[in-house]
Amino acid sequence: MDFEQVLEHLQKAQGKPEALVVATVDIALARHDRDLRLALEAAAIPHWFTSPILGTILDVELHGAENLLAQLVKLPMVESFPLRGGWNVHEATRIALRHRMATETPERFKELSQKAASCFPGNDTHVRIEAIFHRLVAEPREGAAELERFWKEFEEAGRFETLQALGVAIRELLRTNMLTTAARARCLLCYSRVGRERSLLREAEQGAREAVRFFVDLADPWNEAEGRQVLGEILRDQGRLPDAVEELRKARTLLTNLAAANPQNGDLLYDLSIARNSVGSACEAQGHLAHALDEYLEAKAIVAGIVDQNNQRLGWKRQLAVCHNNAGTIANAQGRLSDAVAEYKAAQDIMIDLTRHDPANTAWRRDLAVSHNRVGTAVELRGKIADAAREFEAGKQIMLQLAASDPDNTAWLHDLSIAHHYVGMTYRTQRKLADSAVEFEAAREIVARLTQRDPDNTGWLRELSVCHNSIGQVRRAMGRLADALSEFQAGHEIASRLALFDPANTMWQLDLSVSHNYLGTTYRAQGRLEEALSHYVASKTITHSLSRSDPANKSWQREFGVSCNSLGRAYEDLGKLEEALEEYSSYHKVMSSLAASDANNTSWQRGLSLSHNCLGRVLERQQRLAEALAEYEIYYGLVADLAACNPLNTDFQEELELAHMAAGHVLELLGRGGEALDRYLAARDICLDLTKHDADNAGWQYGLALCSRRIGNIHQAQGQSDAAMRENQAGLELSERLVKQDATNKDWVTVRNVLRESFEKHKSITAADTVRYSA
Numbered sequence: 001m002d003f004e005q006v007l008e009h010l011q012k013a014q015g016k017p018e019a020l021v022v023a024t025v026d027i028a029l030a031r032h033d034r035d036l037r038l039a040l041e042a043a044a045i046p047h048w049f050t051s052p053i054l055g056t057i058l059d060v061e062l063h064g065a066e067n068l069l070a071q072l073v074k075l076p077m078v079e080s081f082p083l084r085g086g087w088n089v090h091e092a093t094r095i096a097l098r099h100r101m102a103t104e105t106p107e108r109f110k111e112l113s114q115k116a117a118s119c120f121p122g123n124d125t126h127v128r129i130e131a132i133f134h135r136l137v138a139e140p141r142e143g144a145a146e147l148e149r150f151w152k153e154f155e156e157a158g159r160f161e162t163l164q165a166l167g168v169a170i171r172e173l174l175r176t177n178m179l180t181t182a183a184r185a186r187c188l189l190c191y192s193r194v195g196r197e198r199s200l201l202r203e204a205e206q207g208a209r210e211a212v213r214f215f216v217d218l219a220d221p222w223n224e225a226e227g228r229q230v231l232g233e234i235l236r237d238q239g240r241l242p243d244a245v246e247e248l249r250k251a252r253t254l255l256t257n258l259a260a261a262n263p264q265n266g267d268l269l270y271d272l273s274i275a276r277n278s279v280g281s282a283c284e285a286q287g288h289l290a291h292a293l294d295e296y297l298e299a300k301a302i303v304a305g306i307v308d309q310n311n312q313r314l315g316w317k318r319q320l321a322v323c324h325n326n327a328g329t330i331a332n333a334q335g336r337l338s339d340a341v342a343e344y345k346a347a348q349d350i351m352i353d354l355t356r357h358d359p360a361n362t363a364w365r366r367d368l369a370v371s372h373n374r375v376g377t378a379v380e381l382r383g384k385i386a387d388a389a390r391e392f393e394a395g396k397q398i399m400l401q402l403a404a405s406d407p408d409n410t411a412w413l414h415d416l417s418i419a420h421h422y423v424g425m426t427y428r429t430q431r432k433l434a435d436s437a438v439e440f441e442a443a444r445e446i447v448a449r450l451t452q453r454d455p456d457n458t459g460w461l462r463e464l465s466v467c468h469n470s471i472g473q474v475r476r477a478m479g480r481l482a483d484a485l486s487e488f489q490a491g492h493e494i495a496s497r498l499a500l501f502d503p504a505n506t507m508w509q510l511d512l513s514v515s516h517n518y519l520g521t522t523y524r525a526q527g528r529l530e531e532a533l534s535h536y537v538a539s540k541t542i543t544h545s546l547s548r549s550d551p552a553n554k555s556w557q558r559e560f561g562v563s564c565n566s567l568g569r570a571y572e573d574l575g576k577l578e579e580a581l582e583e584y585s586s587y588h589k590v591m592s593s594l595a596a597s598d599a600n601n602t603s604w605q606r607g608l609s610l611s612h613n614c615l616g617r618v619l620e621r622q623q624r625l626a627e628a629l630a631e632y633e634i635y636y637g638l639v640a641d642l643a644a645c646n647p648l649n650t651d652f653q654e655e656l657e658l659a660h661m662a663a664g665h666v667l668e669l670l671g672r673g674g675e676a677l678d679r680y681l682a683a684r685d686i687c688l689d690l691t692k693h694d695a696d697n698a699g700w701q702y703g704l705a706l707c708s709r710r711i712g713n714i715h716q717a718q719g720q721s722d723a724a725m726r727e728n729q730a731g732l733e734l735s736e737r738l739v740k741q742d743a744t745n746k747d748w749v750t751v752r753n754v755l756r757e758s759f760e761k762h763k764s765i766t767a768a769d770t771v772r773y774s775a
Contacts, residue, residue, distance in 0.1 A: 114138035156315030167194030185214030239458030287506030383602035479698035561590030
């Protein structure tokens, strides 16, 4: 090839990267004979080659293949492939040569692919993937069937790393026009499943939609159902719930009809169970708990039946665990805590057994981590914080190992963020605020990276919003109101966008309500009462609508009660006591109903106790002191029971301290100073015990400052000025340190100012007494 011919080749390839690669190859081979060119094309068919592989593809004896190999390895586009003990054509060159052969000499390309498929016998996964890769081109029908068998085998076995490797090979084929309709449909379906884990959801959605169209044209209802199942799950992940439900129900209908005609086909029934679970999850996201439960229970019954028939299919047992978890989630939302724990434990027992059977199964280990988290949430609601902490930490350790083994697995990274979040919540409950912040920030860092990778993944966006809110709660508990407000505003911005994107998504509506509540509470702590009030009203509007739409959803009932409580607090701060009393009465009504339905749910029992505290506070301000004291004593009795049953729960200990303080103040107003002092001293003892756990906890330091102020008042009323002054000085020192941390916290500033005034007053009295004595 002379210079002008070289120039012509390059000009024709200008602006076409693949054509430029081929032109470069032609130029490099111009001085070599035709046999070497044919050998390079044959070597470009597989992902790697050796002299026996080259000989089989070219139909030459081993000696001739070795001579060709010796020439090939001298070419710049051929490189060693140590992993398989052979060589490979550089990827860009290999793909370009394959594409040219498929376009210009399709029969030869198909023949070479068929010979390549025969070069990879055996059961090793990489060998099987390579054989399927070539068979999809050479024998499309057989290749598609083998691909389906391979996928289901390794999906059921939980070998997602193998499926990811298969996805890489499939993607290469999908980028060309080398496949028949049936083969392309199966490849699209498999790759869309991989895409859900690795790629952008839009790409996965496009592939699933194309696969569904192909299977419809092929009149293949089983695979059409699988395609719609995948498409529905992708739409669900995008937050497009009505579209997701439509696709998932179509898949369920197709499989139901097939199962009716083939009632003994276990694989078909297994797929039907999965389809029902998927419909249930979409209904759950829409807030339709009764419909979701129906689907979950049907799914559980189906898979339990086929497990009874064949308990050697471990993948079916894993599906049964999924069904138990799903049923437990609905039981939890409906306030049936005992049923929830039973379902979660059943799922956990299955996954413990499966992971013992096959510790290398990453899917099963991931499911075991989920089971730990589910059990943890249920036992935490019963106030068993230490048990919950152990479950959450166990789940986190599993996900740390999985994420470290495959840092590109976005599903595992997301699960790891959730695990960090659960551990962080337990630390927060235990008032280990610094540890809690570390866990929440680790969760946020992971989810922030995920959302940058795929901004359209609404599930990840929602998780990012939750992380902002959780960090905000810790910052608020630390007294860092400005930092808390910044986090809550970031969470609110995301929640607002999601709720606007799909107003029918009840989960997102509830998230928006919660974010309004967080903002309101922070504004209230800063003394910005009108801003707080507007957010509380917005929160209550959402939760009222949700609670009325499904009275059986006790989680929504509780959220409505919380909204009433928050709004009542804002009215109370504004001096609108009648409005506050009305809201607190609504809160009390909700919590009384919930607490009566499950005496073991410590969250609801605590909510009931708080409602009595709120009522007592308004009655006290209305000078109805006897009624207020009665409410405070009920409050004290309820939290005393909770604290006695759960002595390690610092929330309950803190509530017990507040109950002592509330009752003590009314006793003081009633002139029963001795009884009031006893309550204040008991409150201080609790605060001192709490600070042993965390000396830097701003809330407990604030509690100590309040105790000093109240005790000082009693001493002063009893004529013990020196004791009163010591208490005021101690409280003042505490409150001064708090105000230095955050001067925007109106409660801290108020207490500091009152203590400062009392201390200065006592100093003046003491000075006057000293002058009088000297005179």
